[in-house]
Amino acid sequence: MSFLEDIAVQLNSIGVGVYPGTSSTRTIWIGEMPDAPDLCICLYARPGRAKALYCDLQYPELHVEVRAATYAAAQAKAEAIDSALHAQHDIALSGHQYLTIQARGVPCKLEVDGRGRTIFYQNFEVVKGA
Numbered sequence: 252m253s254f255l256e257d258i259a260v261q262l263n264s265i266g267v268g269v270y271p272g273t274s275s276t277r278t279i280w281i282g283e284m285p286d287a288p289d290l291c292i293c294l295y296a297r298p299g300r301a302k303a304l305y306c307d308l309q310y311p312e313l314h315v316e317v318r319a320a321t322y323a324a325a326q327a328k329a330e331a332i333d334s335a336l337h338a339q340h341d342i343a344l345s346g347h348q349y350l351t352i353q354a355r356g357v358p359c360k361l362e363v364d365g366r367g368r369t370i371f372y373q374n375f376e377v378v379k380g381a
Contacts, residue, residue: 254311255281255294257344267331268292289320313375322369329358329371348380
């Protein structure tokens with residue numbers, strides 16, 4: 252399981268979104284934001300830093316986008332994700348050890364899409380062990 256799936260499962264387990272769910276209930280996506288539903292969360296991997304040379308540590312970066320029909324709804328969901336992930340430390344997700352998950356800023360508006368839906372985004376630094 253990828254670190255993105257670990258994060259998606261964690262967000263599902265605490266009620267921030269639904270993953271994997273069915274085609275009509277799913278709200279968390281990995282790698283590509285679908286056109287529907289209006290309210291959705293998409294997780295993307297970014298390169299982060301290089302792996303540690305002499306121990307089994309990885310430093311991926313997580314990019315999260317949240318889309319909703321209104322500014323307030325997108326902001327509220329993005330802030331829920333921030334609260335759920337920022338400052339997590341020494342936790343096991345799907346059998347993988349995460350030393351830290353740290354926000355690199357606060358959730359911010361990215362854009363309004365062609366259908367008038369607001370998209371917020373946030374980046375996180377992740378330190379993942381074996």
